Amino acid sequence: MRTAMASPKTASLLFLHWVLQYAVCRDVTLPTGPLYRVAGFGLSLPCSVSGYEGPRTQEFEWFLYRDNSGGRQMGVVSTRDKGFPYAPFQARVRSGEVRVERDSGDMVRLVIQRLRAEDQGKYECYTPSTDSTYQGNYSAKATVKVIPDTLQISYSRSLTGQPVPEGAELTLTCSASIQSEQLTHLSITFGKRGLGEGSASGAGGEVSTVREIISIDNLLGVVPGRVYKTRYDDGEITLEKRNGEAGQGVYVMRMRAVQPDDTGSYFCEASQWILDPDRSWQKIAQRTLDIGNLTVQQLAESLSVNSEPRGEVTLQVGSPLMLTCEVSGLPSEVNSGLLVQWMKRGSVSSDVVGPGGVEVEVARMSPDGVVSWGDDLSRSSGGSMEKVAEGRFSLKLFSARPSDTGLYRCVVSVYAGRRNPGPSTPATLTQRSEAVTVNLKTEEVLVSAMAQLPRGPLLKRGSTITLICNATVTTTSPAQAQVQWLRWPIPEPVIKNGQSPASDVAPPDPPIVEKPRLIAALMYNGVTNIYVNSSEVSVDRLSAVSYRLRVHTATMDDQGMYACHAEAWGQDPHGGWYNTGVKAESNAVTVYLYARAADLLLIPLVIGVSSALFVGIVIIAAVTCCFMKRLARQRGRK
DSSP states (O other): OHHHHHHHHHHHHHHHHHHHHHHTOBEEEOOOSOEEEETTSOEEEEEEEESOOSOSSOOOEEEEEETTTTTOOEEEEESSOTTOSOHHHHHHHHHTSEEEEEEETTEEEEEESSOOGGGOEEEEEEOOOOSSSOOBOSEEEEEEEEEOOOOEEEESOOEEEEEEETTOOEEEEEEEEOOOSSOEEEEEEEEEEOTTOOOEEETTEEEOOOEEEEEEOTTSOEEEOGGGHHHHHTTSEEEEEEEOGGGOEEEEEEESSOOGGGOEEEEEEEEEEEEOTTSOEEEEEEEEEEEEEEEEEOGGGTOEEEEESOEEEEEETTOOEEEEEEEEOOOTTSOOEEEEEEEEEOOTTSSOOSSOSOEEEEEEEOTTSOEEEOSOGGGGTTEEEEEEETTEEEEEESSOOGGGOEEEEEEEEEETTOSSOOTTOOOSEEEEOOOEEEEEEOOOOEEEEEEEOOOOSOOBTTOOEEEEEEEEEEOSSOEEEEEEEEEEOOOOOSSOTTOOTTOSSOOOOOOOOOOOEEEEEEOTTSOEEEOOSSSEEEEEEOSSSEEEEEEESOOGGGOEEEEEEEEEEEEOTTSOEEEEEEEEEOOOEEEOOBOOHHHHHHHHHHHHHHHHHHHHHHHHHHHHHHHHHHHHHHHHHO
């Protein structure tokens, strides 16, 4: 009975012991073959072991079974025995051409730098046992096929090393082909090395100066180099494949506009790829062809921007102003776009004249020839900007004004190799000319302004507020005044009534002074501008020097302090008007609005009605209360 019970339990334990032993048994793995590699190029064959006992660093031995050896093995290389290689491999092992590279304690790779036809065969990776019992497999085999080298590469024209101007177009052509019975793919890479530079070692290790520009990978996709991706996305760098003679592929790389950083030694690299049985792509052959050296001559070394006339120009008001910008030093073989701007700093109407002040744009001509004007759009009808010759641009103001004085500069932005650059395309180089000082001979102008409130009845709510501004302009040339009316609230007193200046109570914060609000303006040409919508406002001219402001049906919001500002406008000999920049501010006039008689009668009326209502409510409440009490006593007697 006990024997019958023990047999199933013993069988289960034996089965579990067998499963555990199988789960931890030694296993050696190699890539699945056959692996096709090209003669003359390298072989890297990884081998790993797992499920072993003993030290973490395992030993490996490599054997080769040649196709014509009749199954006889040949020692190639070992990690533990320097005398392990057979005679055909001894010299190659000593030179390092054949070796074992260890990736980790239990993973190595067999490396053959240059495969030979006789290296074809079945390779065995063997791991000597370090286990307590002999379990699993201790070796694995993979077949390697060595195919002929048919990769060819050539170029049609080499670089001569002569300087190329910045912005010129660079075209490089490379031809490549492979003739293989196996299905292999071809990839092409154009790259650059820094001239006179190599690999430099430092604290961060080796830093290579080799840069991949653009490639067609093994899957026929175009891949730009990391440094050149932006230029590729902008269409500056392209790569196309054409069909050449005898089945060759012709690859053409174009750089639309070379830059100083493009200086270097260029090469073309062709690689042969094959898809291994494990579905991974492996590079099995590669050739690099030097195309030549390129030296880019920087545009800054030759570009020159000058403005004419030079130095200082003095004109009469109304005279034409002509400035010329000349651009020289542009390479004739480079088709470049130019953005030409005229900039001005300082004017007679600004607080800072001369080299100070803010620089503003007067006019510009874009690379496609479109002219646009700066903030002063009135100049578009009173001036012109033209391209008078190749590299020569003119700015003409038909009638100079005092506001046209200042320092003028011509600013030229060059888009080398880009005739019509996009709005986000950065300029290759921007250069400024020397400043031209423009002065105008102006006559002395005097302006005065005085505001007054005419005598009359008290101003009340609903009345018409009338204010007069006497503005005079004194000059020998035709002139006119431009008048503006402004208003701001009446400031409250700092110390209120009933508060002693010597009181211990802390004084209130000073009132906030509001900025004047523009109410209306009468322009120099007679046009009226109204800037408020809450009131009915009108402005007119009573005489040559007298200007009137009227606020109809005034409200309490219309009271405050009023003032007028006068600005002198002159007339040039051509009949055009210009701002002389001379201004004057009048005195402030205070406007109060009093209450109307109807408003004063309304106060006692409201008080009387409110009092009568209050007395009536009290009487009704008292009568109601007495009646309710009497009614309650009568009910109590019953």
